[in-house]
Amino acid sequence: MGTHGAHLFSEIDKLRVQLLRNVQVGSDCEGAEGEISHREILTRIEGVILGIVTSLSEDEAPVLALPNRSSWANVNFDSAIGLQMSSRRSVTAVRSDCPSSVTKFAQILKIMSVIYRLVQSDSYATKRDIYYNNTQLFGSQATVDSIVDDISCMLKIPRRSLHVLATSKGLISGDLCYLEEDGTRIDCHSSSAAVSVSSNIGGIRNIVSSAKFVMIVEKDATFQRLLDGDFCAKLSPCIMITGKGVPDVNSRLMVRKIWDALHIPIFALVDADPHGIEIMCIYKYGSVAMSFEAQSLTVPSVMWLGLLPSDLQRLRVPEEALIPFTKRDESKLNSLLKRPYLTGQPDWQREMELMQQSKVKAEIQSLAAIAPDFLTSIYLPNKLRYGGWV
Known part of the structure; x- marks a missing residue:
């Protein structure tokens, strides 16, 4: 991909410019806590x-x-x-x-x-x-x-x-350095080990990064695979974070902290199933239980990078890698489709309706059925190069 390096993230760079234009000066959540x-x-x-x-x-x-x-x-x-x-x-x-x-x-x-x-x-x-x-x-x-x-x-x-x-369960890695409240310098660049998300996000300062984007990864197993493959260093400067499933408050605060500091695109890589979609929605729109702290916990600019239901058809993921819907999946998806925030997301609605029609779901690991390194060598580079997110 070296010869294409200058063009690899043209779509992401355009997106970042757009995001910067939309950013309001100042952060309500940071001010609220200090007041x-x-x-x-x-x-x-x-x-x-x-x-x-x-x-x-x-x-x-x-x-x-x-x-x-x-x-x-x-x-x-x-x-x-x-x-x-x-x-x-x-x-x-x-x-x-x-x-x-x-x-x-x-x-x-x-x-x-x-x-x-x-x-x-x-x-x-x-x-x-x-x-x-x-x-x-x-x-x-x-x-x-x-x-x-x-x-x-x-x-x-x-x-x-x-x-x-609260003790954090999330992990973070990539092109990111910052200072903890006690002055400890945290460097997330290591390709072999991730850093635990801080228990005191409010105390973080002096954030330094040249990352082009942030990628939220639903599962720890996928996160570790990307880490083992040195994904951030090989593809482009980026930051990866996982809340290991349903995110804790600190993981959500960290994503918001990075967004407030860097204003770079934030993508979500989740399973193509109702559970994965709901996890992505928690980062983007928040949860009912913590709605009283929405301003410091949500990042409405989060985009759905994958795994998209339409990807399963487009890439012809083998049938044996797909999982039939359960009654619980159907109920969860129907509930999601009724959420108030989906009215402004027609692309998300279409993807979810496609899932509803096909009655199948798939984990990110299902891409390995196409080729062992398909996720890191083909799927993610092409998605990020050509703007394959919704």
Whole structure:
């Protein structure tokens, strides 16, 4: 591909110019986090506690009102932001005098007290630290994870500002260097090993990169294969990131951080199945559960590079590499087609309708049925050279 090097990414360069024209000066999400002072965070927590004390003084059972983070009815779609929690959202009452909710009430107060001390002392803790602080009360790590997000939503404060960190599961590699909050220099250039996504994305600074694009890779197995093949160095300077399936918040924050810093095209490489499409939509449009933080978690410019349902026909992927749809696949695809954000994505709709008609799905690994190195040597280079994304 050396002789074609000057022309290889002409489509991507054109796309980058277009993206830069559309970029608004300034970043809402970066500003929002910096605007909330320690004093303001403490004041909001104190306000909740004052409400509880007032109820007790009036001989009433204290009640906490948590915004419902699981209902589509509480979400609006904004094409510039993604799924955003509505200001007129329904709430769930967590009562202190109800047997079914008294434990959750106690859990919320305990975690709020931990957060209060962390902010006061300007120190940090992981969600795992909080769980082991009182395993008997919380019962599971998932309970802590959910309640921290509930508190963040209730107080209208990003989780990072609450000084609660989450252990990252994502990996990143490619043409990227930056400084962590403590001054540690991170270099992602190594072709043999990826770097774990930071647990404190807000503290990252001094991002340096000459990457032409970012590629989100759905699965760790595909990511490792591209890493082993030194994909970024052989093809063009780029950045690869994987959330190892459904992405954690830190992986999503990292993609947004890179977008804010570099404004380069961001592509998604996912399986040609409803699950892969939904994962891509989480990066692009966000999720219902985290819609209250949409501005810092979504990148609406994400493009679908592959694996496209139309690729399966165009490339004549062998039938033995295709997987028949299950009832669950049909249900998930029907649900996706009804999502509010698809009305503005006719190309995505066509691809998904093609999948619906064919009733087959395929993993990225299915391309190996054409040739062992088809993904890295032919599929991705040609897609990126000729603009084969939607």
